[in-house]
Amino acid sequence: MNRLYHFPLSPFSRKVRLSLAEKRIEVELIEERYWEQDNDFLRRNPAGQIPVLRLGNKLMSESAAICEYLEEVQPSPPLMPRDADGRFEVRRLVGWFDDKFHVECTQKLLGERVFRKVMGTGYPDSTNVKAGSKAMRFHLDYMAHLLEKRRWLAGNELSLADFAAAAQLSCLDYISDVDWNRSEVVKDWYAKIKSRPAFRSLLADQVSGFRPPSHYANLDF
Amino acid sequence: MNRLYHFPLSPFSRKVRLSLAEKRIEVELIEERYWEQDNDFLRRNPAGQIPVLRLGNKLMSESAAICEYLEEVQPSPPLMPRDADGRFEVRRLVGWFDDKFHVECTQKLLGERVFRKVMGTGYPDSTNVKAGSKAMRFHLDYMAHLLEKRRWLAGNELSLADFAAAAQLSCLDYISDVDWNRSEVVKDWYAKIKSRPAFRSLLADQVSGFRPPSHYANLDF
Numbered sequence: 363m364n365r366l367y368h369f370p371l372s373p374f375s376r377k378v379r380l381s382l383a384e385k386r387i388e389v390e391l392i393e394e395r396y397w398e399q400d401n402d403f404l405r406r407n408p409a410g411q412i413p414v415l416r417l418g419n420k421l422m423s424e425s426a427a428i429c430e431y432l433e434e435v436q437p438s439p440p441l442m443p444r445d446a447d448g449r450f451e452v453r454r455l456v457g458w459f460d461d462k463f464h465v466e467c468t469q470k471l472l473g474e475r476v477f478r479k480v481m482g483t484g485y486p487d488s489t490n491v492k493a494g495s496k497a498m499r500f501h502l503d504y505m506a507h508l509l510e511k512r513r514w515l516a517g518n519e520l521s522l523a524d525f526a527a528a529a530q531l532s533c534l535d536y537i538s539d540v541d542w543n544r545s546e547v548v549k550d551w552y553a554k555i556k557s558r559p560a561f562r563s564l565l566a567d568q569v570s571g572f573r574p575p576s577h578y579a580n581l582d583f
Numbered sequence: 584m585n586r587l588y589h590f591p592l593s594p595f596s597r598k599v600r601l602s603l604a605e606k607r608i609e610v611e612l613i614e615e616r617y618w619e620q621d622n623d624f625l626r627r628n629p630a631g632q633i634p635v636l637r638l639g640n641k642l643m644s645e646s647a648a649i650c651e652y653l654e655e656v657q658p659s660p661p662l663m664p665r666d667a668d669g670r671f672e673v674r675r676l677v678g679w680f681d682d683k684f685h686v687e688c689t690q691k692l693l694g695e696r697v698f699r700k701v702m703g704t705g706y707p708d709s710t711n712v713k714a715g716s717k718a719m720r721f722h723l724d725y726m727a728h729l730l731e732k733r734r735w736l737a738g739n740e741l742s743l744a745d746f747a748a749a750a751q752l753s754c755l756d757y758i759s760d761v762d763w764n765r766s767e768v769v770k771d772w773y774a775k776i777k778s779r780p781a782f783r784s785l786l787a788d789q790v791s792g793f794r795p796p797s798h799y800a801n802l803d804f
Contacts, residue, residue, distance in 0.1 A: 422675070457645035
């Protein structure tokens with residue numbers, strides 16, 4: 363049986379879950395308290411990060427490399443365009459959300475509000491939370507700028523870029539940190555991606571001690 | 584004329600410079616003080632990061648996406664294997680060095696010792712420097728573990744994984760922060776990659792106020 367070692371509010375785990383579900387690759391989800399650096403887990407993945415995917419006999423880490431691999435071995439339905447320019451744009455945006463958005467928004471908001479409590483590393487730092495909220499406005503505006511010219515973030519087809527973005531945003535939506543009123547096009551985009559069957563498992567996630575707001579799993583939010 | 588907006592001790596710029604040189608794509612190098620967030624620069628790249636590559640009329644950011652693009656439009660000489668498993672391993676290690684190594688070692692050592700001074704953000708934080716030195720030992724051991732079974736980091740052919748690693752290590756070598764005596768195989772690997780013509784421009788880099796040690800540009804170090 364294929365297995366994904368993950369944590370519900372890890373955006374990188376969510377990105378891989380979305381890719382797997384879209385490509386109809388079934389996996390058993392194993393929740394991993396990766397920050398406890400358990401020896402078994404470190405043997406599977408010396409980087410000590412999640413997600414880790416066991417696909418058949420192959421053990422894989424690094425979410426971007428995993429998603430590219432899934433695209434190569436199971437190209438249908440496609441999550442990358444065929445031309446080099448289109449593929450560049452998808453990868454540029456995956457990098458944008460995995461790196462820049464994650465560092466500037468997700469770590470500062472989710473990291474402070476949820477992971478500090480879950481990992482037991484103290485109280486939220488309000489300077490970080492403020493910086494995260496401010497950065498969110500910039501990122502939502504950048505997404506709106508892209509979506510005014512395109513149906514999806516990297517072009518007119520759904521791609522890994524949309525999953526990378528939705529993975530981060532859905533974690534922040536779980537703690538009500540996304541202002542959906544800021545941009546109509548971004549809200550429409552999220553409604554569209556949220557209604558895909560691949561999204562269902564994310565909307566059912568629960569993290570003990572943190573109850574999602576009622577709009578979190580609501581397709582008509 | 585193609586142009587690369589870069590900074591000499593930026594590992595991500597170096598990774599792209601190595602790929603361009605290996606594929607014999609000529610570019611004019613423009614040094615960019617990206618942290619000053621000059622308006623012209625932000626127009627070229629809203630992420631405010633380097634490197635930015637102008638290739639013909641195309642303006643590109645995100646080093647991993649740029650390297651994949653170069654591989655697709657100029658596949659020779661190859662920096663990625665042809666099979667999905669081999670490509671996965673290259674991408675996994677590119678992620679390892681771009682993310683994990685960069686955060687745990689480069690930011691903590693180069694960030695504290697060089698960028699604080701260059702950007703004018705205060706004195707080095709010795710806790711970070713110590714953590715960076717400690718992490719370096721783990722990473723050098725991990726590289727040795729890989730290189731005991733392989734000629735290059737991701738397999739028996741030179742790949743983007745070697746460039747991602749050498750880009751980070753060469754920046755740290757500029758400030759004498761790599762203990763080349765820790766592992767014979769790692770030192771041999773670095774000597775091999777350092778002697779490639781693609782590496783020459785990196786060995787000629789100079790950052791004002793920081794003189795590289797004499798072994799930095801020496802092929803027999």
